Amino acid sequence: MKHILFFSALSVFGLGSLAAQEQDSLMLDKIYKESFTNGEAYSNLRYLTKEIGHRIAGSERSDRAVQWSKTLMEKLPFDKVYLQDVQVPYWDRGPAEKAFIKGSQEPLNVLLLGGSVATPTEGLEAEVLEIELLSELRQHGDAVEGKIVFVNKAWDETIVETGVAYGLNSGQRSRGPAEAAKLGAVAYLFRSLGSSRFDDYPHTGGTRYVEGIDSIPAFAISAVGATKLSDILKEDSKTKVNLSGHGAWKGLVNTHNVIAEWHGSEKPNEIITIGGHIDSWDVGEGAHDNGTGTMGTLDAIRTLMALGYKPKHTIRLVFYMNEENGVHGALKYGEEAKEREEKLIAAIESDAGGFAPRGFDIKASASQVALIQEKWQPLFEEKYWVSRFLQGSPGVDSGVWGRHFPNTVMFNFRPDPNRYFDLHHSAKDVFEAVDHRELQSGVAAIASLLYLIDQQIDTLH
Amino acid sequence: MKHILFFSALSVFGLGSLAAQEQDSLMLDKIYKESFTNGEAYSNLRYLTKEIGHRIAGSERSDRAVQWSKTLMEKLPFDKVYLQDVQVPYWDRGPAEKAFIKGSQEPLNVLLLGGSVATPTEGLEAEVLEIELLSELRQHGDAVEGKIVFVNKAWDETIVETGVAYGLNSGQRSRGPAEAAKLGAVAYLFRSLGSSRFDDYPHTGGTRYVEGIDSIPAFAISAVGATKLSDILKEDSKTKVNLSGHGAWKGLVNTHNVIAEWHGSEKPNEIITIGGHIDSWDVGEGAHDNGTGTMGTLDAIRTLMALGYKPKHTIRLVFYMNEENGVHGALKYGEEAKEREEKLIAAIESDAGGFAPRGFDIKASASQVALIQEKWQPLFEEKYWVSRFLQGSPGVDSGVWGRHFPNTVMFNFRPDPNRYFDLHHSAKDVFEAVDHRELQSGVAAIASLLYLIDQQIDTLH
Numbered sequence: 001m002k003h004i005l006f007f008s009a010l011s012v013f014g015l016g017s018l019a020a021q022e023q024d025s026l027m028l029d030k031i032y033k034e035s036f037t038n039g040e041a042y043s044n045l046r047y048l049t050k051e052i053g054h055r056i057a058g059s060e061r062s063d064r065a066v067q068w069s070k071t072l073m074e075k076l077p078f079d080k081v082y083l084q085d086v087q088v089p090y091w092d093r094g095p096a097e098k099a100f101i102k103g104s105q106e107p108l109n110v111l112l113l114g115g116s117v118a119t120p121t122e123g124l125e126a127e128v129l130e131i132e133l134l135s136e137l138r139q140h141g142d143a144v145e146g147k148i149v150f151v152n153k154a155w156d157e158t159i160v161e162t163g164v165a166y167g168l169n170s171g172q173r174s175r176g177p178a179e180a181a182k183l184g185a186v187a188y189l190f191r192s193l194g195s196s197r198f199d200d201y202p203h204t205g206g207t208r209y210v211e212g213i214d215s216i217p218a219f220a221i222s223a224v225g226a227t228k229l230s231d232i233l234k235e236d237s238k239t240k241v242n243l244s245g246h247g248a249w250k251g252l253v254n255t256h257n258v259i260a261e262w263h264g265s266e267k268p269n270e271i272i273t274i275g276g277h278i279d280s281w282d283v284g285e286g287a288h289d290n291g292t293g294t295m296g297t298l299d300a301i302r303t304l305m306a307l308g309y310k311p312k313h314t315i316r317l318v319f320y321m322n323e324e325n326g327v328h329g330a331l332k333y334g335e336e337a338k339e340r341e342e343k344l345i346a347a348i349e350s351d352a353g354g355f356a357p358r359g360f361d362i363k364a365s366a367s368q369v370a371l372i373q374e375k376w377q378p379l380f381e382e383k384y385w386v387s388r389f390l391q392g393s394p395g396v397d398s399g400v401w402g403r404h405f406p407n408t409v410m411f412n413f414r415p416d417p418n419r420y421f422d423l424h425h426s427a428k429d430v431f432e433a434v435d436h437r438e439l440q441s442g443v444a445a446i447a448s449l450l451y452l453i454d455q456q457i458d459t460l461h
Numbered sequence: 462m463k464h465i466l467f468f469s470a471l472s473v474f475g476l477g478s479l480a481a482q483e484q485d486s487l488m489l490d491k492i493y494k495e496s497f498t499n500g501e502a503y504s505n506l507r508y509l510t511k512e513i514g515h516r517i518a519g520s521e522r523s524d525r526a527v528q529w530s531k532t533l534m535e536k537l538p539f540d541k542v543y544l545q546d547v548q549v550p551y552w553d554r555g556p557a558e559k560a561f562i563k564g565s566q567e568p569l570n571v572l573l574l575g576g577s578v579a580t581p582t583e584g585l586e587a588e589v590l591e592i593e594l595l596s597e598l599r600q601h602g603d604a605v606e607g608k609i610v611f612v613n614k615a616w617d618e619t620i621v622e623t624g625v626a627y628g629l630n631s632g633q634r635s636r637g638p639a640e641a642a643k644l645g646a647v648a649y650l651f652r653s654l655g656s657s658r659f660d661d662y663p664h665t666g667g668t669r670y671v672e673g674i675d676s677i678p679a680f681a682i683s684a685v686g687a688t689k690l691s692d693i694l695k696e697d698s699k700t701k702v703n704l705s706g707h708g709a710w711k712g713l714v715n716t717h718n719v720i721a722e723w724h725g726s727e728k729p730n731e732i733i734t735i736g737g738h739i740d741s742w743d744v745g746e747g748a749h750d751n752g753t754g755t756m757g758t759l760d761a762i763r764t765l766m767a768l769g770y771k772p773k774h775t776i777r778l779v780f781y782m783n784e785e786n787g788v789h790g791a792l793k794y795g796e797e798a799k800e801r802e803e804k805l806i807a808a809i810e811s812d813a814g815g816f817a818p819r820g821f822d823i824k825a826s827a828s829q830v831a832l833i834q835e836k837w838q839p840l841f842e843e844k845y846w847v848s849r850f851l852q853g854s855p856g857v858d859s860g861v862w863g864r865h866f867p868n869t870v871m872f873n874f875r876p877d878p879n880r881y882f883d884l885h886h887s888a889k890d891v892f893e894a895v896d897h898r899e900l901q902s903g904v905a906a907i908a909s910l911l912y913l914i915d916q917q918i919d920t921l922h
Contacts (some may be wrong), residue, residue: 036618158494160845160902196897356817356877358846384621385819385878387848416817416877417846418898436657437879441621 024379024455027307028448032384034303035444041299042436044072045292045354049285049431056114056282057322057329058090058253065278066256069294069319073260076302078317080263083256086332088322090253091115093282094246097219098123101232102240108225109200111283112245113173113190113207113218114325123244124217126186130233134172134179145184148241150233151176152191152226155421162195162417163352166424169193170205177218178210187243188218191226195421200224203425204281206325217245257329258319262301264454266312272453273316273408274300274348274446277323277397284429288420291431292354292439293413294319299440300447311454313345320397323351327400334401346453347402347410348446349395355415356438357445359388363402363410366391368460375459376452386445388414409460411449415442482840485916488768489840489909495764496905502760503897505533506753506815510746510892517575517743518783518790519551519714526739527717530755530780534721537763539778541724544717547793549783551714552576554743555707558680559584562693563701569686570661572744573706574634574651574668574679575786584705585678587647591694595633595640606645609702611694612637613652613687616882623656623878624813627885630654631666638679639671648704649679652687656882661685664886665742667786678706718790719780723762725915727773733914734777734869735761735809735907738784738858745890749881752892753815753900754874755780760901761908772915774806781858784812788861795862807914808863808871809907810856816876817899818906820849824863824871827852829921836920837913847906849875870921872910876903 048065055062066083073081091114099108102125129140129147137144151172159165170193177188192203202220209215221229232239258278264270276293280286301317321329337344348360359380362369369391381387394402394410402408415438423429509526516523527544534542552575560569563586590601590608598605612633620626631654638649653664663681670676682690693700719739725731737754741747762778782790798805809821820841823830830852842848855863855871863869876899884890 032621033619157497157898160493162898198897356879381848382851385849387842388846390843418817418902419896422896422898435880435883436659437618437623437883441879 024452027451028379028384030307031303031447031451032444034306035299035440035447038306039299039440039443040302041292041295041439041443042434044295044299045287045434045439046431048291048295049287054280054282054284054286055278056091057088057279057325058255059282062255062279062321066258066321069258069278072298073258073317077305078260078262080261082259084259084332084336086255086257086321086329087252088255088326088328090250091325092248092250094118094248097245099219099221099241099243101229102242108229109202109222110219110225110243111202111204112247113220114204114281115207116218116245116247117215118246118248119187119217119244123242124186125240125242127238128189128229128233128241130230134176137179137183144180147185148187148189148243149176149180149185150189150229152230154191154197155193155195157195157197160417162421165195166193166421173205174207177207177216178213181214181216185216187216189241190218190220192220192222193421194223194424194426197223199422201426201428204283205425217243219243219245255321257321257333260317262311262315264311264313268314270313270343270345271316272313272346272450273318273344274450275318275320276350277321277329278319279322279324281324281425283425284423284427285431287429287431287434288353289424289429290351292434293350296354296439296443297348297350297446299443300450303443303447304451309451313454313457315450315454323397327396330397330400334404337401338404344405344408346457347394347398347408348413348450349398349410350413350446351395351397352413353415353420354434354439354442355419357386357442358414358416359386359390360449361390361392361412361414363392363394364460368409371460375456380445380448384445409457413442413446485840485913488912489845491768492764492908492912493845493905495767496760496901496908499767500760500901500904501763502753502756502900502904503895505756505760506748506895506900507892509752509756510748515741515743515745515747516739517552518549518740518786519716520743523716523740523782527719527782530719530739533759534719534778538766539721539723541722543720545720545793545797547716547718547782547790548713549716549787549789551711552786553709553711555579555709558706560680560682560702560704562690563703569690570663570683571680571686571704572663572665573708574681575665575742576668577679577706577708578676579707579709580648580678580705584703585647586701586703588699589650589690589694589702591691595637598640598644605641608646609648609650609704610637610641610646611650611690613691615652615658616654616656618656618658621878623882626656627654627882634666635668638668638677639674642675642677646677648677650702651679651681653681653683654882655684655885655887658684658688660883662887662889665744666886678704680704680706716782718782718794721778723772723776725774726771729775731774731804731806732777733774733807733911734779734805735911736779736781737811738782738790739780740783740785742785742886744886745884745888746892748890748892748895749814750885750890751812753895754811757815757900757904758809758811758907760904761911764904764908765912770912774915774918776911776915784858788857791858791861795865798862799865805866805869807918808855808859808869809874809911810859810871811874811907812856812858813874814876814881815895815900815903816880818847818874818903819877820847820851820875821910822851822853822873822875824853824855825921829870832921836917841906841909845906870918874903874907
């Protein structure tokens with residue numbers, strides 16, 4: 001009798017669970033096949049990058065991206081596709097920047113930091129004070145007055161997780177202009193946050209001013225340019241640099257998040273949010289940041305639809321507007337969801353590029369992460385080379401709306417981090433930098449995760 | 462008393478082993494820092510690819526690569542650098558191939574398969590018999606006679622591990638010409654083993670003839686060309702294709718493996734072999750195949766030297782000659798090592814490209830692999846994103862000499878597999894396709910593994 005009971009229990013729990021795992025494994029097979037064979041992320045990305053191009057929030061191009069994205073969604077059997085109104089402050093770069101060392105014909109490659117005010121039309125010329133860290137600024141006291149403050153802190157190339165290296169220096173990009181202006185600087189020149197010292201492209205990114213402190217023009221300079229300038233300053237500390245840039249805030253503009261819903265058959269009121277931001281910086285084509293994230297998450301859903309899948313929960317695709325310079329899209333999404341008391345049970349965000357998929361950072365309790373590592377990770381790691389399921393931070397947009405939803409389990413897609421910050425926010429972020437297989441492999445990983453969340457989220461609680 | 466004994470045991474085994482792990486972890490930190498900061502693989506690769514270029518075994522360029530590699534090794538504090546004589550049959554492609562559909566101006570992009578005989582000087586023109594699999598050939602019987610046999614089997618894009626997809630079709634490349642000739646075909650046209658259907662580059666690779674069967678000219682055609690030809694044949698099965706190619710075997714040539722030894726301080730007679738092949742196919746620049754493997758393994762050793770490391774075992778770097786079309790270098794290495802009854806305790810091979818490192822395939826017993834997963838893998842996975850340590854096959858060269866050394870523990874470096882077969886054996890395999898961070902991250906992974914083998918190989922037995 002004991003033996004019979006033993007086998008009976010095994011068939012209910014052990015074998016039953018094995019059969020379920022087998023079923024999941026077959027589903028992942030189908031997902032990967034569909035994504036590699038019929039995937040549309042790459043061809044959609046081509047349109048977004050080549051026909052529309054870069055698309056800073058509030059620009060005419062961002063509007064085209066919104067309208068075209070809506071059309072794309074409407075072609076799929078979603079239950080509902082709509083625009084969510086978002087108001088954003090629109091910043092326009094104006095004519096191309098110029099920078100050179102006085103007396104030299106050779107240009108320095110610079111870009112205004114996003115949100116920067118303009119120089120005088122004819123440019124400004126001043127001596128340069130070079131530092132590595134903003135914390136050194138105060139010790140220079142009066143010497144800051146009238147100078148261009150040049151923060152030349154090299155990227156830490158030794159950190160494999162490049163996002164961590166980015167985080168080490170990004171505070172100096174956002175806080176720098178105000179801190180320099182407080183001490184009388186006339187402009188701010190910031191060594192670009194790019195991962196290669198051989199890089200002659202400037203990388204833009206957001207900066208901000210502080211009420212009551214003068215707004216001074218703020219530029220990013222390429223790594224190669226920063227090294228060149230630093231060498232020249234070592235020879236002659238009185239060297240002057242000439243900078244011109246013509247950015248301006250153009251007031252508030254009405255724009256949108258683009259949203260599509262695929263209603264759940266069992267728990268339609270429980271919502272899995274998936275997506276990424278549709279805006280980009282106003283250089284390059286916003287291919288990896290974040291064309292791949294939007295086109296990839298859309299294609300992940302298309303993949304499940306093509307396989308005839310019927311979700312239990314409602315899957316809501318959101319293309320957030322304005323992640324790059326204000327996150328007003330995510331703020332709006334969160335506020336409205338909170339007002340409606342929506343049940344946002346889980347989220348997936350893709351905003352780290354379209355490189356080979358490595359895994360997902362998970363914002364969840366340690367025990368939930370442990371369950372995911374035990375149950376889901378084995379479905380991915382050996383066959384699909386996706387093996388990184390670690391507790392971590394959500395993406396920027398999910399993180400913003402997540403403040404209203406502290407219990408939402410959030411997944412942040414992690415592609416390989418090596419090449420991202422070589423092109424991030426620069427003219428190098430173009431369609432050609434995206435590999436078809438890497439992108440569609442990521443789509444499959446995201447679609448597989450979405451399927452597992454929909455099927456098994458309840459077992460995590 | 463019991464408690465005291467318990468803690469004492471813990472301090473000997475538990476904490477002692479923790480301290481060792483801590484020490485390993487610090488060593489890996491230093492290795493990664495050195496590789497990213499001072500690594501020379503990328504700059505050496507630039508020289509190999511741009512100043513020397515592709516280098517098929519026996520060619521004048523392969524000789525330059527040998528001599529230059531020896532010079533590189535002599536600059537480092539190896540105890541011994543030498544050339545090992547290897548005789549190889551030298552195949553020369555001759556003037557560029559041409560192919561076109563009769564009556565059409567548009568060329569088809571083709572390359573002779575390595576080892577192919579030439580067409581008549583003026584080319585050959587014949588009707589085309591299209592099949593997917595060689596196994597279909599016999600059913601066409603007499604219809605093969607006088608035709609160009611065109612094997613148009615598409616790459617299986619759905620397999621994440623692209624090497625497996627390559628293996629599915631590569632037998633048709635090597636066996637095809639002989640099988641087609643047996644039935645009277647006049648030429649062999651083979652859809653390239655490239656991972657993308659959008660690829661208009663032909664990919665070469667070895668083929669072979671069989672004694673007693675006519676040698677017919679054998680070509681690779683690009684995926685795009687294969688699709689185009691197939692479409693045209695559907696319209697008109699009598700379409701003729703014109704092919705010309707001028708390859709020829711030029712007899713035996715004396716060349717070399719390049720070898721450097723760093724003697725062990727404790728067990729100098731026990732040898733860890735590390736390296737990859739220095740020859741390449743005769744198109745592109747042999748960057749990922751296998752400039753990254755040779756320059757990467759050399760730089761892994763340089764990294765340990767730069768850190769003042771003293772190996773316990775002898776580390777022997779081998780740049781094998783002729784992996785691509787004969788493996789005579791590895792054969793010679795194995796024969797001589799066997800004659801000298803050397804103790805080749807472990808091997809690392811790098812011959813799968815210089816993409817982001819993912820792990821190592823391990824030829825060892827299941828219990829040895831389990832120990833490596835338990836002890837070594839945790840040092841790599843979270844911090845360095847290297848997490849794949851699975852039982853598997855050695856590289857081609859290690860596999861060849863390993864026939865004499867069945868107990869050698871062998872590691873086969875596995876970089877990300879997504880992009881490799883898009884450029885493999887084609888004109889796309891150039892320096893620009895290699896990313897600096899990805900390459901140096903791989904160097905660090907290999908150097909770290911080499912350190913762990915040297916320190917702990919004895920604990921695996």
